[in-house]
Amino acid sequence: MxxxxxxxxxxxxxxxxxxxxxxxxxxxxxxxxxxxxxxxxxxxxxxxxxxxxxxxxxxxxxxxxxxxxxxxxxxxxxxxGLIPAAGSLDRYKVQEWLNFVGTELHKGCSPLFNPATPDEYKAIAKQNLERRLAYLEQVLADGRSYLTGETFTVADAYTFVVLRWTPHLGIDLGAYAKVAAFFARVGQRPxxxxxxxxxxxxxx
Structure with missing residues (x-):
């Protein structure tokens, strides 16, 4: 492959x-x-x-x-363990996260990367992205290591990649302590x- x-x-x-x-x-x-x-x-x-x-x-x-x-x-x-068995509820939970990251976080970054995006819209896009990060912070507040619990999945890999972009978009992950810890945790995986x-x- x-x-x-x-x-x-x-x-x-x-x-x-x-x-x-x-x-x-x-x-x-x-x-x-x-x-x-x-x-x-x-x-x-x-x-x-x-x-x-x-x-x-x-x-x-x-x-x-x-x-x-x-x-x-x-x-x-x-x-x-990167993806649960097909047809299981756990599989759909991981797919739920994949969809959230793809449509809310990933696509939420797109206007901020585009130099043709008007500044007024960039401000709105940044606020929307920050609301999504606040939701992620809330989810991780229960102490889980990864999005669906203690097992690293494909959804965590995708989330990590999108979070890597935030410094380039003027977003400080330091404002989201649990998200920042998650980002560091995934980043240290061998x-x-x-x-x-x-x-x-x-x-x-």
Missing amino acids: KLYYKAGACSLSPHIVALEAGLDIAIEAVDLKTKVTESGANFLDTNPKGSVPALTLDDGSLLTEGAVIAQYLADQAPAS KVQVALKAEGLLAA
């Missing part, structure tokens, strides 16, 4: 999941402006959407969309460190 990624983008989430699952996976960086991969290939030939992550399987099949790729990878290593180093986000 090969994962196409951009350093620090949402593709970092399935990269972390693959490592946590102990899967043998290749990675290849993509320049999202030129749509050229680090090997010189036209990325649009692989993924016509032109976005990362994209995962090519050994049989040539393509999967896109980060939350879907993360679940697929986790399902390849069920003993890892496989997370490996993924960050592989993408050039930490010193080797």
Whole structure:
């Protein structure tokens, strides 16, 4: 399998999941402006959407969309605990979090990254994002280590990646002590460190 990624983008989430699952996976960086991969290939030939992550399987099949790729990878290593069994309520709880992160946190960041977004709307988007972080703070206030309890799942990987963006958006996680602790906890996981180093986000 090969994962196409951009350093620090949402593709970092399935990269972390693959490592946590102990899967043998290749990675290849993509320049999202030129749509050229680090090997010189036209990325649009692989993924016509032109976005990362994209995962090519050994049989040539393509999967896109980060939350879907993360679940697929986790399902390849069920003993890892990264995703509960299909059809279980616990599985739907993890999917609930994936949807929340994707639609409320991830997409909530998008206007703040876009230089064309008017300042007035950026202020509104930032307030909305801060409300979502306050909700996350409330959930974590019961002392749980991860979003669904004491087991690290694909939803935690996705949340960690989005939280990495907050300093660049003018949001101080220090205002959310439980969220900041969660972020630090996930960031210290050995496989997370490996993924960050592989993408050039930490010193080797």
